[in-house]
Amino acid sequence: MAGRQRQRLLLENAEQLVLVCGRREPCLRREGAAGLAVLRGASLVVGLDGCIKAVGQADVIRDQFLEATFERIIDCSGKCVLPGLVDAHTHPVWAGDRVHEFAMKLAGASYMEIHQAGGGIHFTVEHTRKATEDELFTTFQHRLERMLRAGSTLVECKSGYGLNLETELKMLRVIERAKKSMDIGISSTYCGAHAVPKGKTATEATDDIINNHLPKLKELKLSGEIHVNNIDVFCEKGVFDLESTRRILQAGKDIGLQINFHGDELHPMKSAELGAELGARAISHLEEVSDEGIVAMARAKCAAVLLPTTAYMLRLKQPQARKMLEEGVIVALGSDFNPNAYCFSMPMVMHLACVNMKMSMNEALAAATINAAYALGKSDTHGSLEVGKQGDLLIINSSRLNLK
Ligand SMILES: N=CN[C@@H](CCC(=O)O)C(=O)O
Ligand SMILES: [Zn+2]
Structure with a gap:
């Protein structure tokens, strides 16, 4: 017929x-x-x-x-x-480049030293708060076009350069507008716990997210204004500890968001163990994951979103892709596009995954298609x-x- x-x-x-x-x-x-x-x-x-x-x-x-x-x-x-390639981790909505920080890093400053001195994410937050919604949309649109030209047809897009409710919502509205108007698939992520905002403690920021941000997201979802798919936290020493991360992720899950967060990047945090326990869809980075964390992720079918540009750019140790693959973890890839890792190209990410993380070409393609779609809860419609x-x-x- x-x-x-x-x-x-x-x-x-x-x-x-x-x-x-x-x-x-x-x-x-x-x-x-x-x-x-x-x-x-x-x-x-x-x-x-x-x-x-x-x-x-x-x-x-x-x-x-x-x-x-x-x-x-x-x-x-x-x-x-x-x-079409699937990019499982990006931070594409922001204003203010961080080119000046490249020189600082080359001179030996670490990512966290710059962050703790008020730069890094804080620098981007300052500029993103000042930008208008239209300004953010224009640059975001341009970035998505470049991702599409490099072969990505489904991209995970995070907020997280607002930290206050007003700017986080501004970023999410920008992402929502692109969802409706652009010829590229988007899975949106609320990442209000990307850093502890200046003037607040981590506990105060956690309470603000749970008591104010998440109820507002629930309300906007019900009214059909903004539909967010995932919840993210930067679980890291000096940012959000394991307990704050647990509280935020659980509260996000309670309003129907998929858990997909940054863990075990710069320090071993037991983020993988936490993610497996909470039923996370995916955890990103994992350069410092423990052996027990790898086993727990494999058992829980929690995807590992590996980001070869980060380890390259920050000269971190490589995530143990081979060990994860051997233990049966679902390995996905993402570009981690952000002002610190300016890469639109999943083919480049796959190349780095092969050369630096010792993945085979088949494994890299699976990680950039079906497994990345899985990390976003979309492998029933995408990825093959x-x-x-x-x-x-x-x-x-x-x-x-x-x-x-
Ligand atoms: N590690 C935390 N977040 C980002 C970096 C964001 C930024 O530096 O602006 C990452 O995934 O690499
Ligand atoms: Zn990230």
Whole structure:
């Protein structure tokens, strides 16, 4: 029946059609991530609703859709098709660059020394508070366009440079506007606990978030004004300790947000153990995760969002990607785009993951597609080329990805 209908797009006869997975797996672990599903000489059909209608050998699809009409047909002979990339961790809404801090870091200052001296996130907060919503939207839009050009079709976007309710909401409104107007998927994250605002203690900031910020987010969700997907905390020595992190994440979960937070980045905090206990969807960074934390994450099916740009930029030790993969953790990747790590490109992130974290190319692609989608709770609709999923895809002008 579908074979006679009008369809949006036919990608014909790709040399390699990299499905990533083909049995509706929610994520890929161990051997699953090491060997991806690939069809050769294959075609794919996207329907008028933007979803994938068929994937298969070119001659089979041709027969099946003999009587169909297409808005567009693209000859993919000699080319590769793969799912749109998913960037599972970004901080893309802000004003005021931090180029001056690069020189400080090169001269030996650490990320936390700059932060504690009032720079880093605090510097960005000062500038973001002063910026208008339109100014923030314009730069954000430009950044999303660049991410899209680098192949990302679904991006996690955090607030977190406001810290007060007014500016956090301003950032979330900007993200909401892009969700509605831009041709890129967005999973939005409330990250009001990104730093302890100047003039407050961590406990005061935690109380403010729980008593004022989160109830407001609940109200705005009910009225349909802002729909946030995830809750985040920077769980770190000198920022939010384990107890404050627990209180904030639990309160976020109680209003229906998915837990997806920064943990075990600069110091071992037992963030992974906490995330596993709270049922977190994902934890990012994990350079300092413990062995027990890795096991707990694997058991709890809590994704590890690894950020190779951070370890590179801050000269941190690399997260133990190989150990996580061997223990069965769901490993995802993110660009961590922010004023400290100015990288829009998931292909670059995948490259760094292979070279610096010793992931295989297959593992890196799984981490930047189905597993990143899993980290955002979206692997039922994104992250692989399977019937029923969104038709987000990339055509690569190369006959083979040479995956191993
Ligand atoms: N570590 C905390 N947050 C960001 C950095 C944000 C910033 O420095 O502005 C990160 O994920 O790397
Ligand atoms: Zn971050």
